[in-house]
Amino acid sequence: MGVGKFSFNRRSLHAISSTPNPYEQAISIIGRTLSPFDEDNLIPCFGFGDASTHDQYVFSFFPDHRPCNGFEEVLARYRKIVPHLKLSGPTSFAPVIDASIDIVERSNGQYHVLVIIADGQVRDSNTRPGFLGPQEQATINSIVTASQYPLSIILVGVGDGPWDAMQQFDDNLPHRSFDNFQFVNFTKIMSENKDPLKKETSFALAALMEIPYQYRATQDPQFQRFLFHGTENLVVFFKACPICLTNPKNMAFGCGHLLVGVKEKEYAMLRMVVPFQI
Numbered sequence: 001m002g003v004g005k006f007s008f009n010r011r012s013l014h015a016i017s018s019t020p021n022p023y024e025q026a027i028s029i030i031g032r033t034l035s036p037f038d039e040d041n042l043i044p045c046f047g048f049g050d051a052s053t054h055d056q057y058v059f060s061f062f063p064d065h066r067p068c069n070g071f072e073e074v075l076a077r078y079r080k081i082v083p084h085l086k087l088s089g090p091t092s093f094a095p096v097i098d099a100s101i102d103i104v105e106r107s108n109g110q111y112h113v114l115v116i117i118a119d120g121q122v123r124d125s126n127t128r129p130g131f132l133g134p135q136e137q138a139t140i141n142s143i144v145t146a147s148q149y150p151l152s153i154i155l156v157g158v159g160d161g162p163w164d165a166m167q168q169f170d171d172n173l174p175h176r177s178f179d180n181f182q183f184v185n186f187t188k189i190m191s192e193n194k195d196p197l198k199k200e201t202s203f204a205l206a207a208l209m210e211i212p213y214q215y216r217a218t219q220d221p222q223f224q225r226f227l228f229h230g231t232e233n234l235v236v237f238f239k240a241c242p243i244c245l246t247n248p249k250n251m252a253f254g255c256g257h258l259l260v261g262v263k264e265k266e267y268a269m270l271r272m273v274v275p276f277q278i
Helices: 022-037 071-084 094-106 134-146 164-172 186-190 196-208 211-219 221-225
Strands: 045-048 112-118 151-157 181-185 271-277
Touching (some): 022 071, 022 112, 022 151, 022 186, 022 196, 045 071, 045 094, 094 112, 094 134, 134 151, 151 186, 181 196, 186 196, 211 221
Parallel strands (some): 112 151, 151 181
16 A cells, blocks of 8 residues: 655555544545535545556445445545555556546436545556556546546545656646646645645645636537537637636636635536545
8 A cells, every 4th residue: 555655654545543544634625625516415436556456447435336425425435445455556547537437428428526536646667758658548548538528537646656747647638628637736735834724725726626617618518519429629718717707717717716606506416436546
């Protein structure tokens, strides 16, 4: 299991104790923030990167594949499952992205947010500089394919990293019908010298600030016409603030609008999917 040499006092990042580990902290913050917008509070949860899945599969948090009922049950199942799992590489995010695409398809195109919590990037140490390893390429392909669906992907990095490849994914992914991927360095934000509540707020904002833009993008008629179909000729038009639709979009929206400015009714059909890297 991933070890937080610097970020978690040399302990396993999955260590189960009376103190929440980084995985538990991250899902608690995001869960508390998004749960008011999730109509039925049912959250499909998966694990990957263990000896049974490697870089090919995911496993459900329940044997019958049912979703968790609220983020509290997500945490309860996580604490029960983790002690019985063994880490095994290599790792790829492609299987869990593909599983989420399947969930979106089965929901008749309902908007979903995929939150991936991981302690390592997918680049193989044997990959030569300037080249992509098989796990990287598979992950990129799945992210690009996912942009044809109403699915936002948030990758939360816990532990010591390195996270350079994930930042490159966030900045340089090509050929997408909308910007569907956001990487957030949980460790960096939570290590800042701030009040704990302010750090949690900063993390939630960094993780979710692109959601209004992404949601609006998937509701645009231009996107809807290409939904679940090829998007090779689709031009990305969604460069304005998703709230006022006038100002150029940047990391904090130049007009000052943030996630808290979006009305709850716009997210009445939001769904979460939460996978954990083991």
